[in-house]
Amino acid sequence: MKRTSRDIRTANRYEVLREIIAESPTSRQELAAATGLSLATVATLVGELLDLRMITEVGFEDSAGGRPRGLVAVNASGGALIGVDIAETYVRVELFDLGLNVLARADEDMRPGESLPEQVVGHVAAAVGSVVAQAGVEGARVLGVGVSVPGQVDRDTGIAEYAPNWDWHDVPLLDLLSEHIAYPLYLDNPLRACAVAELWFGAARGHGDAVVVNLGTGVGAGLVLGGGLHRGVSNSAGEWGHTTLVLDGRLCHCGNHGCVETYVGAPGIMLNLRELSPKSTLLHPEDQTATINALARGVADREPVALKVVRDTARYLGAGIADLVNLLNPQVVVLSSWVAATLGEPLLNEVREAVSRHSLRRPFTATEIVLSPIPTDPVCLGAATFALEGALSSISQRSGRRVAGGRTRTAPSA
């Protein structure tokens, strides 16, 4: 609510680093042009990032008649970020370098019974230890650990207020984790993790208003509004999965009827398939992943049943997304998470068609609908991004003292 000039600096720092990561290597001039900031400001921010060793000077651009532009690039080895994706049946942990490349990964399966916070925390701690060991980085280089847990989260206190999977209520997850993990910890939920991943590295980059629609087992929508994540008053904005799409429709586990999630989440899609063709060979009861994969193959082979299921699903999804387009008028709608990734282009095309039918013409023409371009697990990436943001905003200011003649001209010459 209360904006201060520090926020401007932080936002600009984000913007510059985003641009460097995306365009690495790049020059100050290009950064200034891309961000709209003055050269001096860019230079200052670049200086800060250099002092933090998050980026390095990597040489010079060939020039045609003037002083060559110095190039800066992400200093991949300048630190490591860890992203933790806690899901219903597994914990996945990835360790990234500062270029956001995956250096190590650890998966831990959780049995249905294992729902106590202590058990989950144990898995997370083990996996975090594993990735650090695998990557062989010294602990001091880990800048932070972002943790995504489904449900409602208070990111300030680090309390998981409510996790529907395991009936958790007000679990002080961050405190529990900090007993096993020595790095700075950041907690949020997968919806917002995916949104932040798109904002930094994906299709929402540079867009003021974007909606990241999450299609997995659950369904939600991360909201990027005014260039930043919209959290709402109690950090629970984005619960789009329980929007009523069909009055008195399918029963949802939330207790209501006709929620979007029951039609376009993985279990909903399976139900769409079952209703259309109960004995289809595409259907793998009890295995969502296998069914969605089979469906994708079926579409590729142009099987009528698969095509019809995708079309039906897209009709529901399109109606829901059209509502978001009308309401929020975003520049881009991103389809993210594994169901969207698996069904890919065929789903996208049907969705585009359905949205165009359901939305108003003016807002529709202003928004693009795309698949997430992020190749890896967006939840881990987004969680790691929370850690990155944390590392960037906790700069003590004036700590780097920039000794005269110190860092000038250390870069490898052309």
Next chain:
Amino acid sequence: MKRTSRDIRTANRYEVLREIIAESPTSRQELAAATGLSLATVATLVGELLDLRMITEVGFEDSAGGRPRGLVAVNASGGALIGVDIAETYVRVELFDLGLNVLARADEDMRPGESLPEQVVGHVAAAVGSVVAQAGVEGARVLGVGVSVPGQVDRDTGIAEYAPNWDWHDVPLLDLLSEHIAYPLYLDNPLRACAVAELWFGAARGHGDAVVVNLGTGVGAGLVLGGGLHRGVSNSAGEWGHTTLVLDGRLCHCGNHGCVETYVGAPGIMLNLRELSPKSTLLHPEDQTATINALARGVADREPVALKVVRDTARYLGAGIADLVNLLNPQVVVLSSWVAATLGEPLLNEVREAVSRHSLRRPFTATEIVLSPIPTDPVCLGAATFALEGALSSISQRSGRRVAGGRTRTAPSA
């Protein structure tokens, strides 16, 4: 997108003036406490507003042992603001003093045939001239004219891109109006006008995130996010009336089926009534206002049919609002416009109940649902508020030169 320190100043200026208008008269100390700003900043901003003659010093508060606090209040006669509400069948113009009290009003009816931009502009110009004459203010005191026109509007170019009522396409409305009206003009649509009215003077004041649900002939939702109006990328955010509530439901004039508007807009409510009881005496075909009024009286008399219609309407409305609560997690949802005002508390209670059934518990407990506390036409008020915002942000800065010893201590003594 790009935030600058000037924006902070403007936002703070808004905040301070809002507070003064709401709590007039008030002291600098209270303002500092209410806004969270330092005393010095408040003093500077108050000084600016004094220089602009928008507020005046009106005396002192009794003190108990110290220097008494100087009180400032809105300088009602320091200027006038005009709000124009262009609707399908009428043009309403109100002239406000700076305390946002209505000083004069003019209504012009428009016949169904009169849909040419020139005709509408003529009515507006006549009504604006009328209110200025009625109020007897010199023209120089009119700070601006805000104009609300339904549909899609480009507020920067002043073009009404699309007005569904009259099939307008890209009408340069502001240019046309400026030929007849010499005051600064501001253009937007009624949705955002109502939202801004609530943000400045109504139930959304002081809340970072709010949704202003507009129930009139048409239906929409003004979005206040992060303390400011959310406009979306092409200034068309808030088109909530065409959210699909019932898949394959009632046909809407937008071409789709099952839009919220077809169930909870005035014509929709009439249809709810007709479907329930085709021969009800409450029903006045061709007259929305009469029907809604009759319905309100019926509810007051506890007539079963009226009660049932309101309950049914609230069920639809509640489902729709629940989706907004889940998605945006606002602090407050305001029911605005004439249908909401007419049906009042009975509708509100049913809506609250319905929302609580359809929304997730966590976001629901964080949001309040209220009727708009604004007693006058919110569209005119909101339109005038656009003019007020315009007058406040176009401050030339350092124009008032604050001669030493100039304005000190001119106030009436206690």
Next chain:
DNA sequence: AGGGGTTAGGAAATGGGGTTTACAAAGTCC
């Protein structure tokens, strides 16, 4: 009536942020 305590509010100093301007550094081209 004249101190002493107390609160209000102005003025100046301070610090964060961004931009503009001046200038040195580092190239190419002739």
Next chain:
DNA sequence: GGACTTTGTAAACCCCATTTCCTAACCCCT
């Protein structure tokens, strides 16, 4: 080697808000 061009740093400047200091204005008490 000099002229021209471009980069990037450093210094000056403007804007905004906060902190600090000090005076003004009041009450109460003697």
